[in-house]
Structure formats: structure tokens, C-alpha cells
Amino acid sequence: MVIFNSFSVVWLPQFKYDLSMTNIDIDAICELSALSLNQDQKNEFSKQIQTILTYMDVLNARPMPAQSQHESPLQAVAIQRDDQPQSFQHDLMVENAPDYSAEGFVVPKIAS
Amino acid sequence: MTTLKALANLIQTKRLGCEELIRYVLAGIASKNNDTNAFIESFNDQAISIAKQQDKAIANGETLPPFAGIPMAIKDNMCLEGEHVSCASKMLQNYRSPYTATAVLNAMGHGFVPVGRTNMDEFAMGSSNEHSFYGPVSNPWNLDAVSGGSSGGSAAAVASGLVPFSLGSDTGGSIRQPASFCGVVGLKPTYGRVSRYGLVAFASSLDQIGPFTQSVEDAAYALEAICGFDPNDSTSNAQPLGPVSSELNLESFKGKRIGVPNELMSDHIAPDVKQAIQAVLDQMAALGAHVELFDFPILDESLATYYIIAPAEASSNLSRFDGVRYGHRNTNAATLKQMIQTSRDEGFGDEVKRRIILGTYVLSSGYYDAYYGKAQQMRSVVTDTYTNAFSAYDLICTPTAPTTAFKKGAHLNDPMSMYLSDIATIPVNLAGLPALSLPCGLDANGMPIGFQMIAPWFQERELMRAAHLVESAIQFKPKHQLNIEGALNAV
Numbered sequence: 102m103v104i105f106n107s108f109s110v111v112w113l114p115q116f117k118y119d120l121s122m123t124n125i126d127i128d129a130i131c132e133l134s135a136l137s138l139n140q141d142q143k144n145e146f147s148k149q150i151q152t153i154l155t156y157m158d159v160l161n162a163r164p165m166p167a168q169s170q171h172e173s174p175l176q177a178v179a180i181q182r183d184d185q186p187q188s189f190q191h192d193l194m195v196e197n198a199p200d201y202s203a204e205g206f207v208v209p210k211i212a213s
Numbered sequence: 214m215t216t217l218k219a220l221a222n223l224i225q226t227k228r229l230g231c232e233e234l235i236r237y238v239l240a241g242i243a244s245k246n247n248d249t250n251a252f253i254e255s256f257n258d259q260a261i262s263i264a265k266q267q268d269k270a271i272a273n274g275e276t277l278p279p280f281a282g283i284p285m286a287i288k289d290n291m292c293l294e295g296e297h298v299s300c301a302s303k304m305l306q307n308y309r310s311p312y313t314a315t316a317v318l319n320a321m322g323h324g325f326v327p328v329g330r331t332n333m334d335e336f337a338m339g340s341s342n343e344h345s346f347y348g349p350v351s352n353p354w355n356l357d358a359v360s361g362g363s364s365g366g367s368a369a370a371v372a373s374g375l376v377p378f379s380l381g382s383d384t385g386g387s388i389r390q391p392a393s394f395c396g397v398v399g400l401k402p403t404y405g406r407v408s409r410y411g412l413v414a415f416a417s418s419l420d421q422i423g424p425f426t427q428s429v430e431d432a433a434y435a436l437e438a439i440c441g442f443d444p445n446d447s448t449s450n451a452q453p454l455g456p457v458s459s460e461l462n463l464e465s466f467k468g469k470r471i472g473v474p475n476e477l478m479s480d481h482i483a484p485d486v487k488q489a490i491q492a493v494l495d496q497m498a499a500l501g502a503h504v505e506l507f508d509f510p511i512l513d514e515s516l517a518t519y520y521i522i523a524p525a526e527a528s529s530n531l532s533r534f535d536g537v538r539y540g541h542r543n544t545n546a547a548t549l550k551q552m553i554q555t556s557r558d559e560g561f562g563d564e565v566k567r568r569i570i571l572g573t574y575v576l577s578s579g580y581y582d583a584y585y586g587k588a589q590q591m592r593s594v595v596t597d598t599y600t601n602a603f604s605a606y607d608l609i610c611t612p613t614a615p616t617t618a619f620k621k622g623a624h625l626n627d628p629m630s631m632y633l634s635d636i637a638t639i640p641v642n643l644a645g646l647p648a649l650s651l652p653c654g655l656d657a658n659g660m661p662i663g664f665q666m667i668a669p670w671f672q673e674r675e676l677m678r679a680a681h682l683v684e685s686a687i688q689f690k691p692k693h694q695l696n697i698e699g700a701l702n703a704v
Binding site: 127134 | 575
């Protein structure tokens with residue numbers, strides 16, 4: 102579908118695939134994201150993300166070749182680096198380690 | 214045109230002092246920035262101090278780097294020691310860089326003087342520069358239109374003639390799309406060509422730093438200045454760039470094969486844009502190129518892949534902003550967990566939160582294989598598609614964006630339609646290829662149109678040689694440029 106207006110044209114895809122909307126447990130995702138959203142934000146984001154995820158389903162409609170997943174853009178053409186990674190010295194690591202008490206690392210007090 | 218070479222010549226022949234030029238540029242930013250909001254802050258003290266040192270060195274007869282005294286702007290996600298870097302976010306509003314990014318340091322090593330940090334979409338997430346804590350950036354060609362994003366401030370700073378060169382970062386088109394919207398040259402180098410050390414990470418496997426300039430020759434100088442292997446970036450690549458700026462004298466496209474994806478010359482592209490791109494392709498053919506349409510049936514899939522991978526990486530990268538280690542902290546929270554959640558809620562804007570939530574979702578248990586795993590597989594397909602295309606063509610050419618700059622607010626509440634404005638640029642980032650946007654004409658409303666040229670991995674030299682020839686054939690006129698006469702008269 103192509104939408105023209107007086108200033109510009111916006112390309113919207115044709116949803117040519119049989120899509121199933123994903124029900125998002127927005128509370129669980131907010132918890133994992135360490136975000137505290139109000140209910141209005143949750144409703145808005147949930148709706149928008151469902152629209153985005155619907156678009157993502159174009160991937161499920163496409164048969165993928167049996168090949169390894171690709172994590173680096175230059176995996177196919179990367180030139181091996183010739184520098185050697187250097188490990189830190191143990192003494193330096195210990196020197197820079199945070200203070201430790203019986204319960205775990207000691208961090209500055211941040212809440213009363 | 215005010216080129217980097219012309220400015221450098223004025224400094225080297227002592228017609229203009231470094232401090233004089235820097236003060237002139239800083240005064241221009243102070244008086245004109247309200248028009249576009251391109252700059253968040255200027256680095257007056259540091260810039261003048263560097264320029265004074267350069268003038269002193271010149272007076273002492275020392276040999277200075279080639280671009281001593283030439284001002285540059287940096288996007289607000291690159292570190293410059295002692296100066297603020299906020300990613301246009303409340304989260305990092307008061308954060309100061311403890312060190313300088315390698316790309317910035319390299320440019321300074323060539324004599325460039327950072328004069329300020331430019332506005333951007335928060336944490337580089339956006340395509341219109343409307344998602345900034347410091348307000349939107351206006352397009353210098355029409356102040357009611359967006360500048361594009363996320364490096365909208367860097368593009369507008371060059372397009373409005375405030376600086377001759379700026380740095381931006383490109384994760385899914387964030388250099389090329391605003392370059393297209395603002396009528397300037399924007400270059401995204403091959404992934405690994407320019408160090409990411411000191412660039413605040415958005416999506417680490419996609420981010421790449423590059424320049425905005427008014428001409429291809431200036432972009433070549435800028436690229437030569439910023440690139441190079443860096444042991445501080447594990448993805449930095451040692452492939453040599455070779456001379457670029459001195460090798461731009463391509464005389465024809467004889468023997469060159471140019472591929473044009475059918476899907477990006479379809480009815481989905483605005484008629485004015487399509488017409489301007491066709492005119493450039495005709496000129497390339499007249500210069501000897503064999504121009505051919507080919508099928509590139511992975512655009513929808515590329516967009517989907519990008520909007521899985523980029524938010525996934527962003528949700529991980531931005532987990533460090535928790536009010537403890539970095540950034541804004543809510544001091545009224547009763548518990549640690551509440552403090553982290555409320556700090557992030559207050560510190561991040563809506564687009565950033567949306568992408569964190571999306572990224573967390575696609576990485577969460579039960580959905581990882583369905584989304585992230587599929588996206589990584591698709592990324593291989595994108596790379597293979599380009600590899601096949603480059604076995605048939607020397608360059609791939611497309612519109613940079615399906616439209617020209619749109620009005621502010623047009624897509625603000627519809628993220629999916631905003632994401633679609635990156636349809637032509639995103640596949641390039643997934644494959645890590647070098648690409649450039651060149652202004653090639655104006656639409657019926659007088660807004661610039663961008664012509665995107667894509668080259669095989671590490672072939673920036675061939676890319677820029679071709680772009681330089683196209684630029685010479687088009688003769689695009691910038692709306693504004695740095696006024697050299699004004700600088701000389703101010704002395």
C-alpha cells in the first residue's frame with residue numbers, strides 16, 4: 102500500500118503472510134528490562150510492539166538455508182587480526198577488584 | 214564551494230589563523246544554532262585552546278598536520294575527554310567523557326579541531342531526530358521538516374554551513390538517511406574500517422562511524438583522517454585503506470557494471486525520488502557504465518532482521534545504565550530494584566524504552582529461536598545476496614530513502630512507518646558494506662534527494678572515485694556553506 106500526502110510518500114508493506122498476533126506479557130518483559138512503566142505506557146508499547154512483531158513474521162514465512170547463524174557482518178570476509186590478546190596480571194586484577202564482605206561485593210549506599 | 218582543502222590552504226598560507234577561524238565558527242554556532250538546533254553544546258574553551266596551540270606552533274615554524282585549525286563537529290555519542298557526552302539522553306545529561314574516542318583522536322591528529330557536539334536521536338535510535346532530550350533538529354532546507362536521523366544534528370550542522378565536516382554514526386542508515394534529507398555527502402565505511410572505541414554502543418555488530426561533508430573529496434579527506442586499525446576495538450580491521458583523496462580522478466565509467474535493485478525503483482519510491490535517481494543512472498550510462506536492474510527480494514526480511522538484531526543488542530548494551538554505574542539516578546526509591554527501575558524509566562525516552570522492551574522480548578526464553586535465531590540466519594542470506602550481486606556488478610546504486618524529508622511529527626506516533634524510512638539503508642549495515650549518500654537533486658517541494666552507492670567490502674576507494682565522478686556530472690548546489698569571505702573579513 103502506498104500512501105501519498107502533500108509532502109512525502111510513505112512505504113507501508115503489504116501483509117501478504119498469514120500472521121498470528123503474539124500476545125506479549127508486557128509485565129514480565131518490563132521486569133526483565135528493569136523498567137517500571139505506568140499502565141498507559143504499557144498499553145501503548147504493547148500495541149506498538151505487537152504491530153512490529155507482526156511485521157517480523159516475514160522471517161517465519163521465508164525458508165532459511167541450512168547454514169550457520171551469522172553474528173558478525175564481516176564473518177564471510179574477515180581478515181584475521183595478527184595482534185595477540187593480552188591477559189591481565191593476577192596481581193593487577195586483585196588490586197582492582199571491589200571490596201568483598203561475607204554477603205558479596207561492597208557497593209556505595211544508594212538508598213536509605 | 215568551501216572545501217577542506219581551501220580552508221587548509223588559507224591556514225597554511227597564513228591568510229587566516231587557526232584561532233580566528235575557530236572563533237568565527239563558534240560565533241556562527243552561537244548566533245545561528247537556534248534555527249536548526251543542530252548543536253547541543255559548543256566546546257569553546259577546549260577548541261580555542263587547541264587553536265591557540267596550533268597558531269603558536271605555526272609561528273614557531275613547526276610542521277603541522279594538514280588540517281590544522283579546521284573545525285569539525287562530533288555526534289553526541291562520541292567521547293572527547295573532559296567534555297559532556299549525553300547521547301541526547303536525560304540518562305547521561307551530566308556525564309563527562311573520561312577519554313577520547315579513537316576516531317575523534319585520529320581526526321585531531323590530522324589537525325581537525327572539535328568545536329561542539331551535535332544533536333541526535335536518543336542513543337542513536339530514530340530516523341527523524343525527533344527523539345532527542347534536547348528537542349528536534351530542523352532541516353536547513355525547510356525548518357518545518359525533519360533533518361533525518363539519528364545523526365540529524367551532524368547532517369544539519371554541515372548543511373547549514375556551520376562546520377565543513379562532522380562525524381556521525383550509522384547503525385541502520387543514521388549517516389546516509391540524514392545526509393539525503395539535508396543534501397550533504399554522508400559516508401558509512403565498511404564495518405571495522407573505523408574504530409568504535411569511544412563510541413557509546415547502540416548495536417555493536419552494526420554501528421560504524423563516518424563523516425558528513427559538502428563534497429566527496431572532503432569525505433575522502435575525512436575518511437583518511439579517522440580510519441585505521443585500533444587494538445582497543447576487537448572488531449577493528451587492519452585492511453589498509455590506501456590513498457583515496459589523491460585517486461579521485463576517475464574519467465569515465467567505461468567497463469563498470471552498475472546494479473540497481475528492482476524493488477528500490479518500484480512504485481514504493483516517491484515519484485520525484487525515482488525520477489531523480491533514474492536521471493543519475495542515465496548520466497552514469499552516458500559516462501560509459503552498463504546499468505542493469507536486478508532482483509533483490511530481501512528488503513522486507515532485512516528490515517525485520519534489523520529490528521530484531523538492533524534492539525536485541527541495544528537491550529544488552531543499555532543495561533549498564535542503571536543509576537549505579539552510569540547516568541541519572543532516582544534518589545527517592547526505597548529499594549535497590551526500585552531505584553534501578555525508576556532511574557531507567559525517568560532517564561530513557563519512549564523510543565529507547567520501546568526498543569529495550571522489543572530487544573528483551575526477542576531474546577527472552579521461548580522466543581529466542583523464533584526471532585533472534587531466525588534473524589541471524591537471515592543475516593547470512595543478506596550477506597550472500599550481496600556477495601552474489603557483487604560477482605555481477607562493481608557497484609549497487611539505489612535511492613538513499615524512499616522519500617525526501619517529511620514534516621515534523623508525521624510519523625512520531627507510528628514507529629513502524631518511521632522504521633520503513635530506513636528500508637534502503639538497513640541491508641547495507643547487516644552486511645557491513647561501505648556506502649555513501651550523495652545529493653542528486655531536489656523534489657517538487659525543493660527538498661534534497663539522496664543517491665546511495667554501495668561497494669564491496671573495503672572498497673571505499675572505488676566507491677568514492679565513482680561518487681566523485683557522479684558528483685561532477687550532477688553539479689548539485691548546496692543551500693548553505695561555511696562562508697570563507699566572512700571568516701577573512703572577520704580577521
